[in-house]
Amino acid sequence: MAKNNGLQPRERDPASRQKIELANRNIEQVREYFNSARINIDYSIIKYDGTGKTFIVTSGLQGEGKTFCSVNLARSFGSIHENKVIILGCDLHAPKLHRYLNIPNKPGLTDILSNKNTFSESCIYNQKENFYVMPSGTRVPNPSVFLSGKLFQSFLKKLGEQFDYIIIDTPPVLQITDASSFATHTDGVVIVARASQSTKPALKLTIETLEKAQATILGVILNDVDFTKQDYGYGYAYNYRYGE
Numbered sequence: 001m002a003k004n005n006g007l008q009p010r011e012r013d014p015a016s017r018q019k020i021e022l023a024n025r026n027i028e029q030v031r032e033y034f035n036s037a038r039i040n041i042d043y044s045i046i047k048y049d050g051t052g053k054t055f056i057v058t059s060g061l062q063g064e065g066k067t068f069c070s071v072n073l074a075r076s077f078g079s080i081h082e083n084k085v086i087i088l089g090c091d092l093h094a095p096k097l098h099r100y101l102n103i104p105n106k107p108g109l110t111d112i113l114s115n116k117n118t119f120s121e122s123c124i125y126n127q128k129e130n131f132y133v134m135p136s137g138t139r140v141p142n143p144s145v146f147l148s149g150k151l152f153q154s155f156l157k158k159l160g161e162q163f164d165y166i167i168i169d170t171p172p173v174l175q176i177t178d179a180s181s182f183a184t185h186t187d188g189v190v191i192v193a194r195a196s197q198s199t200k201p202a203l204k205l206t207i208e209t210l211e212k213a214q215a216t217i218l219g220v221i222l223n224d225v226d227f228t229k230q231d232y233g234y235g236y237a238y239n240y241r242y243g244e
């Protein structure tokens, strides 16, 4: 019998083949769920002035998937060819958006807001997936102050004139007030809850905090559901209202 010198193709382990099939199915499934979230978000925001739809993606605590969901929503909105989409890295405290997209973190948002860089220098067009990315930019000593002022508000307004969808990745609302402070200058908030991690009391408190800040809650994305568990649904609670 010929020896396998490591270069011969080996019979694929059936378990690993199963894993690959499951992973591929998950990618398709994830794409499908974000497409349905995209449609729901789009219908939840009604605008009459023809400007772009601006929404925040947030959650109560760290690591629940805000950036993951923001990027996947940008992909989904970008998959519609005629859409002009931008995702903003507004977590200036612990920026990670750039890592997801494998781009430098600066120049970015803070640099354009402080007039150090131009718009085209501060954002990158992801041609393959048809969306623009503006990372958070050079670290600033006072991130919350940076995003709570009139400068940021008028910047969002200007983006609304140039883009159809502006997706804002933010820090966790129960730990940092940024998203609550500028929520009313956007068309609404999408809350992310992580199936294996988020607790009901924390989610309730997140909703209460955003409602206190007069934010329009567009819905909740239940993230990272174990697809192998049949009894789980994954998805987007359309137009979620606290108490309903």
Ligand SMILES: Nc1ncnc2c1ncn2[C@@H]1O[C@H](COP(=O)(O)OP(=O)(O)OP(=O)(O)O)[C@@H](O)[C@H]1O
Pocket: 059, 061, 062, 063, 064, 065, 066, 067, 068, 069, 091, 094, 096, 170, 171, 172, 223, 224, 225
């Ligand atoms: N649905 C998912 N499937 C697999 N991995 C996920 C999923 N959602 C999030 N993750 C992973 O979990 C980690 C935390 O996710 P993410 O960075 O999106 O959370 P976050 O809420 O933005 O965190 P932070 O508050 O620190 O910014 C990342 O490594 C991310 O890749």
Ligand SMILES: [Mg+2]
Pocket: 066, 067, 068, 091, 096, 097, 169, 170
């Ligand atoms: Mg994040």
